Amino acid sequence: xREALSMGGHAAYVWTAYGITLAVIIFNVxxxxxxxxxxxxxxxxxxxxEGPRSQPKVRQLS
Amino acid sequence: MKLPRWFHLFGxxxxxxxxxxxxxxxxxxxxCALLLVGAYWGLFATPAEAVQGxxxxxxxxxxxxxxxGMMAYVVMAITAGIGYIWRIKLAHAVAVSAxxxxxxxxxxxxxxxxxxxxPTWGTYWEWGDPRIMFETLLLFLFLSYLALRAAFExxxxxxxxxxxxxxxxxxxVPIIHYSVLWWNTLHQGPTISKLDSPSMATVYLIPxxxxxxxxxxxxxxxxxxxxxxxxxxxxxxxxxxxxxxxGGAP
Amino acid sequence: xxxAFFAVLTxxxxxxxxxxxELANPLLFFIIVASLFPLAVSPDPEHLRSIGSGVLWxxxxxxxxxxxxxxxxxxxxxxxxxQLMLSPVPMGVAVLAKVAAHWLVTIVPxxxxxxxxALSFSLPVGVLPVMAFALLLATPTLSVLVALxxxxxxxxxxxxxxxxxxxxxxxxPLLIFGTRAIDLGLYGESTAAPLYLLAALAVxxxxxxxxxxxxxxxxxxx
Numbered sequence: 001x002r003e004a005l006s007m008g009g010h011a012a013y014v015w016t017a018y019g020i021t022l023a024v025i026i027f028n029v030x031x032x033x034x035x036x037x038x039x040x041x042x043x044x045x046x047x048x049x050e051g052p053r054s055q056p057k058v059r060q061l062s
Numbered sequence: 063m064k065l066p067r068w069f070h071l072f073g074x075x076x077x078x079x080x081x082x083x084x085x086x087x088x089x090x091x092x093x094c095a096l097l098l099v100g101a102y103w104g105l106f107a108t109p110a111e112a113v114q115g116x117x118x119x120x121x122x123x124x125x126x127x128x129x130x131g132m133m134a135y136v137v138m139a140i141t142a143g144i145g146y147i148w149r150i151k152l153a154h155a156v157a158v159s160a161x162x163x164x165x166x167x168x169x170x171x172x173x174x175x176x177x178x179x180x181p182t183w184g185t186y187w188e189w190g191d192p193r194i195m196f197e198t199l200l201l202f203l204f205l206s207y208l209a210l211r212a213a214f215e216x217x218x219x220x221x222x223x224x225x226x227x228x229x230x231x232x233x234x235v236p237i238i239h240y241s242v243l244w245w246n247t248l249h250q251g252p253t254i255s256k257l258d259s260p261s262m263a264t265v266y267l268i269p270x271x272x273x274x275x276x277x278x279x280x281x282x283x284x285x286x287x288x289x290x291x292x293x294x295x296x297x298x299x300x301x302x303x304x305x306x307x308x309g310g311a312p
Numbered sequence: 313x314x315x316a317f318f319a320v321l322t323x324x325x326x327x328x329x330x331x332x333x334e335l336a337n338p339l340l341f342f343i344i345v346a347s348l349f350p351l352a353v354s355p356d357p358e359h360l361r362s363i364g365s366g367v368l369w370x371x372x373x374x375x376x377x378x379x380x381x382x383x384x385x386x387x388x389x390x391x392x393x394x395q396l397m398l399s400p401v402p403m404g405v406a407v408l409a410k411v412a413a414h415w416l417v418t419i420v421p422x423x424x425x426x427x428x429x430a431l432s433f434s435l436p437v438g439v440l441p442v443m444a445f446a447l448l449l450a451t452p453t454l455s456v457l458v459a460l461x462x463x464x465x466x467x468x469x470x471x472x473x474x475x476x477x478x479x480x481x482x483x484x485p486l487l488i489f490g491t492r493a494i495d496l497g498l499y500g501e502s503t504a505a506p507l508y509l510l511a512a513l514a515v516x517x518x519x520x521x522x523x524x525x526x527x528x529x530x531x532x533x534x
């Protein structure tokens with residue numbers, strides 16, 4: 001196992017490359033999720049502050 | 063050309079929002095499974111390569127990320143073009159969602175490539191290599207697209223202007239590709255060749271292809287995830303969004 | 313259509329020659345930046361010869377960016393661009409005329425100056441025709457790209473810095489083939505291949521470019 005992890009002495013290169021790729025995927029997942037949650041939160045807040053006043057108008061229009 | 067009726071559903075934000083919500087966990091599960099299996103297979107279950115030893119194992123992530131970057135650019139340009147021509151807001155939303163994913167994967171491919179280059183070519187960066195130059199320019203194209211979008215405050219204008227840039231960019235991508243390729247041959251510099259993928263032995267090919275499939279699904283998973291956020295941002299005031307919020311659904 | 317083309321062209325040329333000092337700015341920039349390189353790198357003629365063609369090409373690219381601010385902005389602000397769009401002239405033709413005017417006024421002087429600067433970089437006289445020819449073939453494409461950058465950023469209050477980001481990555485093929493032609497000329501080999509490729513790019517840019525520029529202008533003037 002130890003031998004397999006050492007990658008024939010090139011462990012630093014191989015594992016860094018895999019680690020960075022993994023980090024990029026995780027970053028993308030995180031940022032997509034944050035974007036969705038932020039957008040939902042903002043939409044909710046906008047609905048609360050604008051309140052029922054604007055809501056019927058929107059309903060009538062569409 | 064007459065399109066089937068159901069086709070129009072793909073221009074409807076609520077439909078696509080829900081569809082993406084249903085599809086993305088499945089895609090995510092499949093992508094993660096393929097990536098884990100492929101990575102384990104590639105890292106531990108294949109023999110070391112004769113010339114490069116163990117370092118060659120970067121081949122299971124580097125070409126795939128580079129390919130996802132290119133695919134992201136093509137997806138971005140096609141959807142941006144569709145959005146510009148038929149004025150479909152949803153198509154613009156897809157284009158916008160593809161850009162940051164493509165940019166980050168292209169940057170990642172450059173980094174993993176240079177980590178591969180150091181032990182095999184003896185250098186982190188080789189300006190003479192056409193593929194490195196192509197990837198670098200592709201990254202610049204992504205970044206200029208994002209910078210142009212960021213400069214506009216009006217989303218609708220940003221959509222249409224950046225769509226033109228994306229389409230011009232995709233016309234340029236093959237030109238850039240061949241120009242950097244011929245540059246090297248005209249240059250008659252040292253031609254460095256990596257593992258030739260077509261002549262790859264089956265032992266390496268299977269995990270390689272698993273990783274290709276895994277990264278492809280991963281891209282579409284991330285794209286759908288981002289697209290949902292983008293749709294909510296754009297559709298904030300609409301009725302279906304209000305109803306969605308009332309239901310308390312994510 | 314031909315008449316409309318020349319009408320737009322002569323109008324733009326007239327306007328440009330009314331402000332000669334503005335025309336001179338990119339040229340001065342070109343000369344000054346090019347003369348910084350011997351100071352920064354080394355005054356050794358051998359050295360300068362090896363970097364000369366590349367330096368001159370890059371500096372020419374940068375100075376052509378300087379001139380683009382005036383390309384559509386003034387016309388958009390005084391409304392003449394909208395008039396042009398409302399007129400029956402196809403927008404692509406008008407755009408082509410404007411690009412041609414820009415090329416004649418700001419780029420041709422650069423092309424004339426480059427061989428002189430090349431001499432100061434101790435490039436041999438024999439390559440100068442190749443260099444001038446390569447520049448003449450490459451600069452129409454460059455003008456189209458610069459105009460595209462100007463058109464894309466028309467809706468922004470300040471487009472200056474971002475245009476470089478948009479245009480410069482797209483100019484890579486020009487740079488590659490342009491400097492390669494000169495290098496081949498330096499070694500006394502045939503320079504036909506890169507020159508043909510530059511010509512092909514110019515044809516492509518001049519035929520498709522105006523469509524994209526017109527589309528961008530339409531968004532920009534709204």
